[in-house]
Amino acid sequence: MEAVVNPSLTALDSADLVAAAEAMIPFLREKAPETNALRRPPESVRQRLKETGIARLWQPRRYGGAEGSLTEGAEILRAVGRGCGSTAWIMAQNIQHNMMLANWPEQAQDEIWGEMPDALVSGILIPGIGKAKRVEGGYSLSGRWPFVSGSEIADWIIFTGDVVDAEGKAEEMHFVLPRGEVEILDTWYTIGLQGSSSQDCALKEAFLPAHRAVSMHDLKGHGRSPGAKVNKGWQYRAPPYAMFGCFIGCAALGVAEAAVGYYVENARKRASTMSGSNVSSFTTQQVKVAEAKAAVLSARQLIDSTLAEIETLYRRGGTSTVEDRTRWRAMATYAGRLASSAVNLVLEAGGGGVIYERNPIARCVADMTVANRHITQNWDVNASTYGRVLLGLPSGVEALDD
Numbered sequence: 209m210e211a212v213v214n215p216s217l218t219a220l221d222s223a224d225l226v227a228a229a230e231a232m233i234p235f236l237r238e239k240a241p242e243t244n245a246l247r248r249p250p251e252s253v254r255q256r257l258k259e260t261g262i263a264r265l266w267q268p269r270r271y272g273g274a275e276g277s278l279t280e281g282a283e284i285l286r287a288v289g290r291g292c293g294s295t296a297w298i299m300a301q302n303i304q305h306n307m308m309l310a311n312w313p314e315q316a317q318d319e320i321w322g323e324m325p326d327a328l329v330s331g332i333l334i335p336g337i338g339k340a341k342r343v344e345g346g347y348s349l350s351g352r353w354p355f356v357s358g359s360e361i362a363d364w365i366i367f368t369g370d371v372v373d374a375e376g377k378a379e380e381m382h383f384v385l386p387r388g389e390v391e392i393l394d395t396w397y398t399i400g401l402q403g404s405s406s407q408d409c410a411l412k413e414a415f416l417p418a419h420r421a422v423s424m425h426d427l428k429g430h431g432r433s434p435g436a437k438v439n440k441g442w443q444y445r446a447p448p449y450a451m452f453g454c455f456i457g458c459a460a461l462g463v464a465e466a467a468v469g470y471y472v473e474n475a476r477k478r479a480s481t482m483s484g485s486n487v488s489s490f491t492t493q494q495v496k497v498a499e500a501k502a503a504v505l506s507a508r509q510l511i512d513s514t515l516a517e518i519e520t521l522y523r524r525g526g527t528s529t530v531e532d533r534t535r536w537r538a539m540a541t542y543a544g545r546l547a548s549s550a551v552n553l554v555l556e557a558g559g560g561g562v563i564y565e566r567n568p569i570a571r572c573v574a575d576m577t578v579a580n581r582h583i584t585q586n587w588d589v590n591a592s593t594y595g596r597v598l599l600g601l602p603s604g605v606e607a608l609d610d
Contacts, residue, residue: 217325218272219269219272219274220261220265220267220272220273220274221274222265222274222275222277223280225261225264225265225274225280225284226283226284226287228260228261228262229260229283229284229287230287232260232262232287232288232291233287233288233290235253235256236253236288236291236292236295237291237292239252239253239292240291240293240295240403240571243292243294244294244402244571246403247396247403248361248403248405249292249294249298249403249405253292257299258326259326262288262299262303263302263326263328263329264325265280265284265303265306266306266307266310266443267306267310268310268317268438268439268441269441270438271317271322271325272325273306275443277519278443278446278451278518278519279512279519281303281458282454282455282508282511285300285303285455285458285459285462286459286461286462286465286508287462289458289459289460289461289463289465289466290462290469291462291466293401293404293459293460293462293571293572293575294401294404294405295404296460296462296463297357297358297401297404297406297456297459297575298330298357298361298404298405299459300456300458300459301329301330301331302328302362303455304451304452305329305330305331305366306329307444308366308448309366309435310435310439311422311427311433311436312419312420312434312435313419313422313434314434314435314437314438316384316419317438320363320364327363328358328363328364329362329364329366329384330357330361330362330364330365330366331365331366332353332354332365332366332367332368332409333449334353334354334368335380335424335606336380337351337352337369338350338351338353338367338368338369338370338383339351339369339370340369340370340371340383341372342371343415345415346418346420346421347369347371347383347418347421348414348416349367349369349383349385349411349413349414349416350369350412350413351367351369351410351411352393352408353367353368353408353410354408355406355408356392356406357404357406358406359387359390359392359406359407359409360392360405360407361405362387363386363387364385364386365384365385365386365387365409367382367383367385367409368380368383369381379424380423381421381423382424382426382427383416383420384416384420385414385420389414390410390414391411391412392407392408392409393407393410394407396408398578400571400573400574400575400576400577401574401575401578401579402574422434424606424607427607428447428449428607429446429447429450429528430445430447431444442523443522445522446518446519447528447533449533449608450518450528450532450533450534450536450537451515451540452584453536453540453544453584453590454511454515454536456540456579456584457507457511457541457544457584459579460547460575460576460580460585461511461544461547463547463576463579464504464547464548464550464551464576465504466568466572467500467551467554467569467576468497468500468554470554470567470572471500471557471558471569472497472501474558475488475497476488487559492557493557496553496554496556496557497553497554497557500549500550501550503546503547503553504546504547507543507544507546507547507550510539510540510542510543511540514536514540518536530597530603530608530610531597534593534596534597534603535594537584537594538591538593538594540584540590541584541585541590542587542591544580544585545587548576548580551572551573551576554569554572554573555569555573593605593608
């Protein structure tokens with residue numbers, strides 16, 4: 209039986225977290241304009257996220273987390289996405305980084321979760337940007353990283369950095385620091401996901417003790433990371449990099465579901481400006497809304513089936529291949545294409561009304577436009593990686609290799 213770090217903590221129930229995310233949708237919709245105006249969630253949203261504990265779905269039970277299922281994570285992110293795309297984008301980072309942190313040495317986990325079990329953890333995993341060097345007792349890290357979503361409301365932030373050995377070979381490492389030690393630069397002025405606080409962040413020779421660093425290899429989901437000594441759940445043997453696309457895609461899928469929902473609600477009562485006829489009576493509208501709804505439902509089924517496959521495999525103690533991992537990433541990206549098509553169909557069907565900022569569909573269109581720029585949502589990149597493996601070539605993506 210795993211030891212509980214704080215005996216006063218009661219492990220969260222994953223079903224309760226899903227219900228809390230669903231219940232939060234009206235609140236997030238109310239706060240979405242303020243979130244976008246501030247370019248970060250207001251403090252009331254930050255506190256609500258902490259109080260509900262939804263980011264703790266995959267936090268180890270020894271810290272009061274739920275150790276829930278992968279499909280429950282998809283449900284949570286879709287629900288938050290239906291409420292506010294920017295907040296969902298941040299939550300996709302928070303919830304996944306808690307799963308990753310379970311692979312860090314126990315000392316780092318105690319330092320973060322022992323003192324603050326509800327910590328929000330942001331991060332950026334772009335390779336080759338940060339530069340680190342080994343120093344006495346740990347590492348010195350410098351760099352400037354873009355797209356650090358949720359940086360202004362985070363408690364801790366994960367960065368990547370290359371450590372070069374005496375022979376000139378670089379090893380990619382992951383480091384975690386308190387937000388207070390990070391310089392956050394005011395760069396996030398965008399057309400969509402405006403409230404996601406995806407600012408640039410900078411460090412200059414920041415010292416990190418050795419226990420706050422792990423290698424990329426430690427995060428490949430093989431169960432041999434430093435954290436695996438204390439966290440035995442199947443979730444911590446699943447490969448995070450292969451699953452990122454599913455969860456980032458779920459945040460975007462929630463936005464697409466909201467767009468379709470807004471359109472259906474409005475079209476049922478909207479009359480055409482030119483003819484005065486009810487828009488819902490037009491065959492063209494009926495076809496577009498049916499296709500949009502089919503697209504989001506298909507995307508949901510594709511992601512859910514992919515996650516169910518991963519969960520079944522690791523619950524049974526299995527391991528994955530490079531082909532599995534590149535396929536999972538490709539399937540998530542394909543689901544993203546479906547979700548994006550749904551938003552485009554709603555945009556086409558919505559008439560002149562969707563061009564106004566006050567129309568929530570306009571916000572969905574803008575958010576989806578930006579979400580599609582994420583590397584996990586880029587079909588050409590992820591399809592080519594999967595195709596290479598299918599044709600017997602190396603994947604070309606170290607994070608997905610054995």
